[in-house]
Amino acid sequence: xxxxxxxxxxxxxxxxxxxxxxxxxxxxxxxxxxxxxxxxxxxxxxxxxxxxxxxxxxxxxxxxxxxxxxxxxxxxxxxxxxxxxxxxxxxxxxxxxxxxxxxxxxxxxxxxxxxxxxxxxxxxxxxxxxxxxxxxxxxxxxxxxxxxxxxxxxxxxxxxxxxxxxxxxxxxxxxxxxxxxxxxxxxxxxxxxxxxxxxxxxxxxxxxxxxxxxxxxxxxxxxxxxx
Amino acid sequence: xxxxxxxxxxxxxxxxxxxxxxxxxxxxxxxxxxxxxxxxxxxxxxxxxxxxxxxxxxxxxxxxxxxxxxxxxxxxxxxxxxxxxxxxxxxxxxxxxxxxxxxxxxxxxxxxxxxxxxxxxxxxxxxxxxxxxxxxxxxxxxxxxxxxxxxxxxxxxxxxxxxxxxxxxxxxxxxxxxxxxxxxxxxxxxxxxxxxxxxxxxxxxxxxxxxxxxxxxxxxxxxxxx
Amino acid sequence: xxxxxxxxxxxxxxxxxxxxxxxxxxxxxxxxxxxxxxxxxxxxxxxxxxxxxxxxxxxxxxxxxxxxxxxxxxxxxxxxxxxxxxxxxxxxxxxxxxxxxxxxxxxxxxxxxxxxxxxxxxxxxxxxxxxxxxxxxxxxxxxxxxxxxxxxxxxxxxxxxxxxxxxxxxxxxxxxxxxxxxxxxxxxxxxxxxxxxxxxxxxxxxxxxxxxxxxxxxxxxxxxxxxxxxxxxxxxxxxxxxxxxxxx
Numbered sequence: 047x048x049x050x051x052x053x054x055x056x057x058x059x060x061x062x063x064x065x066x067x068x069x070x071x072x073x074x075x076x077x078x079x080x081x082x083x084x085x086x087x088x089x090x091x092x093x094x095x096x097x098x099x100x101x102x103x104x105x106x107x108x109x110x111x112x113x114x115x116x117x118x119x120x121x122x123x124x125x126x127x128x129x130x131x132x133x134x135x136x137x138x139x140x141x142x143x144x145x146x147x148x149x150x151x152x153x154x155x156x157x158x159x160x161x162x163x164x165x166x167x168x169x170x171x172x173x174x175x176x177x178x179x180x181x182x183x184x185x186x187x188x189x190x191x192x193x194x195x196x197x198x199x200x201x202x203x204x205x206x207x208x209x210x211x212x213x214x215x216x217x218x219x220x221x222x223x224x225x226x227x228x229x230x231x232x233x234x235x236x237x238x239x240x241x242x243x244x245x246x247x248x249x250x251x252x253x254x255x256x257x258x259x260x261x262x263x264x265x266x267x268x269x270x271x272x273x
Numbered sequence: 274x275x276x277x278x279x280x281x282x283x284x285x286x287x288x289x290x291x292x293x294x295x296x297x298x299x300x301x302x303x304x305x306x307x308x309x310x311x312x313x314x315x316x317x318x319x320x321x322x323x324x325x326x327x328x329x330x331x332x333x334x335x336x337x338x339x340x341x342x343x344x345x346x347x348x349x350x351x352x353x354x355x356x357x358x359x360x361x362x363x364x365x366x367x368x369x370x371x372x373x374x375x376x377x378x379x380x381x382x383x384x385x386x387x388x389x390x391x392x393x394x395x396x397x398x399x400x401x402x403x404x405x406x407x408x409x410x411x412x413x414x415x416x417x418x419x420x421x422x423x424x425x426x427x428x429x430x431x432x433x434x435x436x437x438x439x440x441x442x443x444x445x446x447x448x449x450x451x452x453x454x455x456x457x458x459x460x461x462x463x464x465x466x467x468x469x470x471x472x473x474x475x476x477x478x479x480x481x482x483x484x485x486x487x488x489x490x491x492x493x494x495x496x497x498x499x
Numbered sequence: 500x501x502x503x504x505x506x507x508x509x510x511x512x513x514x515x516x517x518x519x520x521x522x523x524x525x526x527x528x529x530x531x532x533x534x535x536x537x538x539x540x541x542x543x544x545x546x547x548x549x550x551x552x553x554x555x556x557x558x559x560x561x562x563x564x565x566x567x568x569x570x571x572x573x574x575x576x577x578x579x580x581x582x583x584x585x586x587x588x589x590x591x592x593x594x595x596x597x598x599x600x601x602x603x604x605x606x607x608x609x610x611x612x613x614x615x616x617x618x619x620x621x622x623x624x625x626x627x628x629x630x631x632x633x634x635x636x637x638x639x640x641x642x643x644x645x646x647x648x649x650x651x652x653x654x655x656x657x658x659x660x661x662x663x664x665x666x667x668x669x670x671x672x673x674x675x676x677x678x679x680x681x682x683x684x685x686x687x688x689x690x691x692x693x694x695x696x697x698x699x700x701x702x703x704x705x706x707x708x709x710x711x712x713x714x715x716x717x718x719x720x721x722x723x724x725x726x727x728x729x730x731x732x733x734x735x736x737x738x739x740x741x742x743x744x745x746x747x
Contacts, residue, residue: 051399058396062385069384130378137344138397139370145397199667203647203660213646217664220639221671224678231685252674259670263663270659273347309736348655 055140056148063152066125077118077157078164084110085168096173103172104233105226107182111161111190112222116215118157119197122149123205123268132205136269143261146268150191150198150261158190178237181246185229188249195260196221202267225252295322296371296444298343298476302352305338312338313497314351322444322474325467325490327481330497336480337377339497340449343478344374356445370399372445377453379434383422387414387433390422391440398441408439413462427454435463438470446470448479511590513730514739520723527720534713541706549703555619560706562612564714565605566630569637570672572602572718576644577669580662590726592658593733595665596648597725601718603641609634629683633676640668654733 067074088106089099126132126149135145165186166179174182200218204210232245297319304314312335320326328336341347343354345361345368353360361368381390391405409415412432422430431454438446446467452460464487467477471490479485485492509515542560549556576598583591610631617626625631644661651657734740 051396055396058393062382062389062393065389066382066384125382128378129382130376130380131382133346133374133376133378134380134394134397136346137369137372137374139366139399140397141366199663203664204650207650210650213643213650216639216646217643220636220643220675221667223636224671224674227678227682231682263667267660267663269346270656270663273341273656 052140052144055138056144059135059145059148060152063149064155067152067156073121074156077114078160080117081110081114081161082164082168084113085172089172100173100175100237103169103174104178104182104230104237106172107165107169107174107233108185108189108226108230111165111186112193112219112226114161115158115190115193115197116218118153119194119201119214119218120211122153122194122198122201127205127272132268133272136272142265142268146198146202146261146264147257150194150264153198154191154194158186158194161190162186174233175237177239178233181236181242182233184246185232185249188246188253189225189229192225192249192253192256193222195256198264199260199267202264202271204271205268206271225249228252295474296357296476297321298445298478299355299358300343300352301355303339303342303349303354304351305335305342305347306350307335307338316352316495318493318495320476320478320493322476323471323491324476325471325485325487325492326476326478327485327492327494328479328497329494330480334497336497337449340374340376340447340478340480344372344447345369346374371443372447373398373438373441373443374447374449375434375437375451376449379430380437381422381425381430381433386419386421387425388418390433391436394437395440398443401440401442403439405440408436409433411439411466412436413458428456428459431455432459432462435466438466444475446475446477446479448477450480450482452481452483511588513590513734513737516590517727517730517739517743520727524720524723527716527723531713531716531720534709534716538706538709538713541709542703546703546706547700552620555616558612558616560710562609562616563707564711565609565612566634567711568714568718569602569606569609569634571715572598572605573637573641573665573672574669576602577662577665580658580665584659584662584666589733590730592655592662593726593729594722596644596658596661597722597729598718599641599644599648599661601721601725603638603645605714605718606634606638606641610638627683629680632683633679636675636679637672640672644668 085106088102092098092102123132126135136142138145162183165182169179169182197218200214200221201210203217204214207213228245228248232242232249235245236242299320300316300318303316305312316339318326328339330336338347342349345354353362355361356364356368356371359367380394387409388405391408395401395405403411406415406418409417412435414429414432414436417425417429417433422433425433431451435451451463455463460483464485467485468487468490471477471487510519538560543557546557548554576595579591579598580595582588583593583595613626613628613631613634614624617628617631618624644664647664648657648661651660731740731743
């Protein structure tokens with residue numbers, strides 16, 4: 047199969063998923079709203095002490111990002127599974143792992159990337175110093191795609207199950223721990239003015255690893271779920 | 274428990290077609306177990322260019338399972354499926370390049386237009402020379418390009434699913450109840466498309482409750498029964 | 500070499516494995532008890548009390564082997580799951596899924612003993628130590644495998660799905676472990692945790708190794724028992740099982 051037709055397939059699949067998200071705008075906004083609400087709950091829960099909120103801000107934002115991504119994962123393959131499009135993907139002339147990348151890419155653009163738009167505002171509400179804002183954005187840029195990529199493995203394993211969403215969190219959240227640790231630490235240190243190149247490099251390495259490795263078990267898991 | 278057998282062509286015919294560089298789909302010793310029930314075992318058949326295989330049997334007799342095994346979506350409990358001599362699980366995309374599956378589900382996105390749906394389908398295979406509009410015309414849906422999937426009737430959606438067969442280059446059609454939701458004109462239309470496909474050297478494996486009548490086409494039958 | 504491959508080939512046949520495991524079990528039980536009793540005696544009675552912790556350090560004779568087993572079993576689960584996935588060997592799949600609850604139990608045991616150890620040392624029932632936190636995440640990974648397996652009805656499909664999950668987990672475990680270690684150094688700072696392997700006197704080390712062997716033997720025993728049971732369930736309709744039932 048020529049590279050041209052593989053990239054055509056990638057393009058049309060990406061375009062299809064983005065078009066679907068645009069046409070169902072209301073659903074696409076839900077994870078973002080969830081992100082905002084969860085972060086808002088923390089001051090209500092722990093008290094509005096500025097120093098406390100500032101200390102927990104990086105962790106809170108990142109945990110909220112994890113949970114918001116988790117909630118949105120199910121939509122990655124669910125409707126394709128139900129209307130028969132997923133079968134067609136597995137029966138295509140192109141490698142499934144590349145098609146999976148297109149779907150994960152569309153998912154990230156719709157659910158992960160918007161978090162970057164809103165996060166600085168919410169971070170300011172929690173009192174994160176402006177020194178940390180850029181690092182916050184960089185960690186989200188590097189980290190949220192990894193969340194989508196690893197999450198895709200979990201969704202692929204559970205898409206055929208009736209109540210797969212419940213198990214999905216158990217499967218995926220332990221795998222998210224490293225990203226959470228490196229990202230929130232990076233933001234915390236950056237807020238105090240310390241250089242965080244090591245942490246960001248680690249996040250970039252995790253992203254590279256996830257981009258190359260994650261689509262393969264995802265494709266295998268999709269085949270298993272559809273058999 | 275049954276052993277399924279197929280009426281094959283004379284061997285001379287088969288060998289001639291192979292000599293001409295034809296394609297063939299072969300099932301060797303296939304068996305399928307579902308929920309501890311053996312649906313079929315030791316199933317063999319050989320299909321080559323211009324031939325149609327019709328699977329018959331009651332609901333639950335394993336027809337859909339067999340089709341899905343032929344697609345490589347479902348693993349058989351024993352035996353193998355071969356395309357031109359190679360097992361399909363090893364061929365992978367080299368097999369999928371030549372086959373199209375239309376199953377129970379249409380594979381049509383309701384929130385996309387007919388054209389957008391076909392665009393994706395075409396890009397997933399080897400694009401044929403037929404334009405998307407021409408393909409729609411062939412299933413009597415000319416002018417429906419920009420309608421959303423949800424605006425179509427079930428029969429029209431089925432015809433869009435069948436249009437997928439025309440937008441890519443393929444040799445083997447694997448169809449599960451293709452005539453579902455089609456009215457009589459739709460059925461006749463599709464039978465014509467099937468005839469054309471086989472006359473061009475294509476192969477078809479299908480299940481159907483409806484009686485299939487194709488002119489000048491050899492239809493082989495396998496009956497699965499529980 | 501040829502004998503070995505032939506042996507493994509035959510071993511993957513369910514009835515052969517069933518009988519072989521059945522014959523092996525009594526021997527393993529005796530061996531396990533021997534190691535267990537010597538290890539416990541050596542650790543609880545013979546080994547001198549630690550100069551800092553007194554007698555409460557003795558819990559390492561359960562804690563450390565349990566932690567080792569929790570990782571070892573996950574590796575076995577991932578490897579045999581992978582073998583079952585690639586070469587479609589049913590026995591491999593069954594060994595993988597039967598290992599999961601055993602591994603989860605050892606992980607839980609490691610957590611509980613770690614917690615019990617922490618109480619006299621630090622006064623709290625839980626310490627966010629790197630090792631304990633990694634063990635906790637490992638427990639979640641095990642529970643995920645068990646949950647996924649029980650959620651899928653077709654057990655062949657379930658075995659393949661959990662094999663993929665186990666393989667993904669095995670790749671992630673070093674990453675998770677490293678990140679948690681690193682996280683721990685950021686926030687714990689000066690506190691030295693006694694969970695790290697201290698330099699041990701030979702009198703303390705030998706019982707530990709004996710316990711480690713005993714735990715491995717225990718794992719093998721329980722694994723063989725569970726695998727035999729699962730084989731009977733999976734192959735309930737086959738000839739060899741029916742013959743077995745009739746001969747009872």
